[in-house]
Amino acid sequence: MKICILGSREKKPQDLWLLEEAKKRFDKVTYAQIPDVRIQDGEPLLLKGTPLSSYDIVFPRIPRTYRNYGYVICKLLEGRTYMPITPESIIVTHDKFLTLLKLEKAGIPTPLSYLSSTVKGMKPILKNMKYPVVIKLLQGSLGKGVMFAESPSSALPILDTIEGMKQPIMLEEFVGTPGEDIRALVIGHEVAASMKRVAEKGERRANIGAGGTGRKIRLSQEMTKIAIRSAKALGLGIAGIDIIEGKKGPVVIEANVNVHFEGITHATETNVAALMMDYVRHEAEISKKDRLIAPIFKAVEEMAWGR
Template identity: 25%
Template sequence: MTAKGDLRTPEKATRDLPPRLAVIASRIAVEEKRILDELDRRRVPYDVLDPRTAVFHLDRPHAPWSVALAREVSHHRNLTVARILGHAGVTVVNSAQAIALCGDKLLTTLTLQAAGLPVPRCLVTATPQAAVDALEDFGYPAVVKPLTGSWGRQVAKLTDRDAADAVLELREALPDPHQRITYIQEYVDKPGRDIRALVFGTEVVGAVYRVSESWRTNTARDARTLPCPLSPDLVTLVTATAVAISPGVYGIDVLEDRDGRLLVNEVNHTPQFRGAAEVLDVDLAGRYVDYLIQRLVRN
């Protein structure tokens, strides 16, 4: 297997052998730059593989790398390249299976429920209109989310029947049938914050509170980050979540309700960590590279 793309070789890297590591990314944001800088600092050779220009010849079943780090911003491009490289025998962090699972909120919920982990109540319907009718028994307020998406986009709070009619009527008009599948969660009355825990393998390396005056507490929507203590209950829950998905590098979002219960909300397979790095006494880029080097040693 060969691939042509935007391949970058670090000037500082040792070039005695071809790079065994590929970094899949079309955009070098803060997190990717920190990872690449750390790879350079440790003189780990790598190629940056841009999925937008990569060409894979499937009749040549060998890839030049043994490990690949999937950091592509597009979920579908990330998943496609991870599947192709995984089929060629490359260890991808995270695997195509993990990307597919975490990228679909329905699959994530079913997997966590099967593992006996606490998640918010939810309902799923194949059409928005069915969801409007079901909400009468499910209860308001509720939150509607796209099956695939991040950064709080296309997420809406439904406070009553009128709000549900308005929002879900718009979903009914979306052109993609997949977008009309309606995933609704109970609204968890959290204390103005949620928790983002970062896991490498099955080790919880740190957690932060994401604090906002808005009911959506994404850092992409300007939530502030503060250190969150790693309580035994939080560590146990987050570790079990990573095991249920399969060990890898994850940002696991946890909600606290007003009674202090912890509920797993979402699992991010390409976690952003800029906000966490600013407040935690942990070298997150260094831990990322530690994990990659462990995978390289095993391969």
């Protein structure tokens, strides 16, 4: 079997772990840089002209900066090669508001959230919120783009700045204990690893990238179910789901398609890269069989209907 990991220019240790595990399992392993892929006659090609569709598996690791191009590449490959995520999930999960909408529709608990492109539009909501509130940029990650305000007067300058950046403003209710959240790494129908993250002193963002520390925990049945359902609702076979334990139970705050797994690998002492590779190999075998059988079913059906 052949696999191509499709990622950004710069390889992080986690990308090297994925390549190492891929080499143990597949006959051919390629790391392709997204900007090097070109599309010719509707076919995504690598630098030397190899079609991406000639790989049994394309493993997209699409960062926010390549969201649109990554989506187009994956859309053109859909149904032709196995990918652990849907093309749409790239667009949805790189937008925090779209993510919450999709989760809400699936009946998953999320924080109350509001969106406006102007401060004027947000003012009536600010008056009625409980404080602190959370203010987010739609496309932030690693804690960058998440801010907190203690009162309407401390929120307003932040909202003004976001409006000045010509970005939509996302306002969210504050849930749970300040500086604590849970990261569930979902692979297929399981939570493969989970950790509780605690923010650095004086910080409310629990991200490891923002100085937080992770500690392995076992999720409750309810949380496990919520994490798996969230990944499924978003079209993610592999996902990092961020959950906060709120007063009324677990609340999903965010989902990550391009999941960073260095922190969770260390905190849980789980070889997450190996589990991801086992999963894609297993799923690709099933999807290959399905793709082979589908035309036979179609032919039989056509014969039965005398077409």
